[in-house]
Amino acid sequence: MEARFQIGEKVKIANYPDTSMIGNEVEIINVHHSNFSPQKGYVDEWLYNVWDGKKSLGWAPECDLEPLQLSSKQIRYE
16 A cells, blocks of 8 residues: 655645644645554554644544645546
8 A cells, every 4th residue: 555645745634623724735744654453443544744834733644635636646537
């Protein structure tokens, strides 16, 4: 499984406890792959440490972030 985002990439917040942050642009400053036991209720996922330009906002799971624009790999032609 490959990380969707890379260090230095700018992404958009799609989900955050403080709803005023949703839609804000942040930068990925660190990437970590968590590989816990699914039998214990943990999932295999990528986590991203994000920076808003002033401070770290902490670790966010991949599902809470969106690319700023669709890459050629994400565009589907119908």
